[in-house]
Structure formats: C-alpha cells, structure tokens
Amino acid sequence: MPDSDEYLQFHCDLQYLPTPRLEVLGSHSEWWFPGDGKQLPDWVASVNQRPEWPVLESALPTAVEVYCDET
Template structure:
C-alpha cells in the first residue's frame, strides 16, 4: 500500500476544495468545480500497490437517472480496494456530479469519458489540458450548474 491520505476522507476533502474559495456552491461555475477537482486529484491517497488503483474520471452526457433527462458532468475519483491477500475486492468511487437545466447546446454534446490513473506514467496536467482543449469544454466551462452533488459509493 502506498502512503497517503485515507480514502475514507476523500468525499470530505473534495467538499473542502469546493468551499476553499469561500464561495457557496451555488455561486460556482463549471470551471471552478473542475479546478477544485484537480486540486483534489493531486492529493495522494493510501491505495493498494496495484496498477490503476487510483484514477480520475471526467465524463458527461444526458441521462434520466432520477427523473427527466438532464445533462450531467461527473468528476469521479476511483480507488481500488484489495482484500487481505492483495486481490481485488471492490472499488470506492467519490463523485462530484454537476447537473444542468435543459440546454439544447449541452444535449448536442452527446456523451464522453476519459480516465487518468496515477502511477501510470501519465501527467495529470497534460490530461487536464487535453480535456479543456476540447470544443465541449468551451460550451460548459462558464455555465453555472443547477446543482452540485458530492457522494461516495462502493462498486
């Protein structure tokens, strides 16, 4: 296991990053949340010493999970949890989910996802830059989400 923060503290840490500028979540635009997620993404956690044990996911699309279809942008951190023998047991995912009102330009973006894994010889800043250079980012970066939800789940 690599040294670092406890994965049990992850949801609280992303919430802390969201409030680090002293602004209410309702005052944040998409780019503010993204920058908070990247600060959170740079923190290292105590994870199993296996490939892809600590990953970041950027994904969006229009979905109808709990009601009418809505455009959702989801920043997720995923940790692999291993059993006492070092074998995969489950994943813990910490989501920072942004929901938007009905906006045709957002629905037209379709869906997209991209992963980054610490210790996979990738550069976090390069990954982030590639995402913010996408045409879709220009559409969503300055929008104020209708809601921001942080939650943790076992998958």
C-alpha cells in the first residue's frame, strides 16, 4: 500500500478432486513482489507457462476462493 509498510496479499485458491493426472503434478505456489526485480507482466507470463495449465484445462474446480489478507 502506498506510503505504508503494509502489504495486501491477494489469493486465488482453486481446488480439484484428486485424480492420477493431477496428483503427479505435485504442489506449487507463486509469489510476486514489486521490488523483486521481475516486472508483473513477465511474472504472469511465467505462471502461464506452468505445466499444470494444460492438465487443468479439462478439469472443473470443486471450489474457488478469492480473498485478500492485510499484513
């Protein structure tokens, strides 16, 4: 947040039923911070290249949760 030491953390959690195709992917989480040296569009492009997306394209999430935390 401008002029503050506070951060807003936005989350988007997608949950799927476990299937063999999904289980082999394991787990992964991504973080982006403005000062980490990577521009947001570059970070988004790298997330879009993750191997999970082709597998998830044909699956429907069982739950979606979007929320924000303040630190």
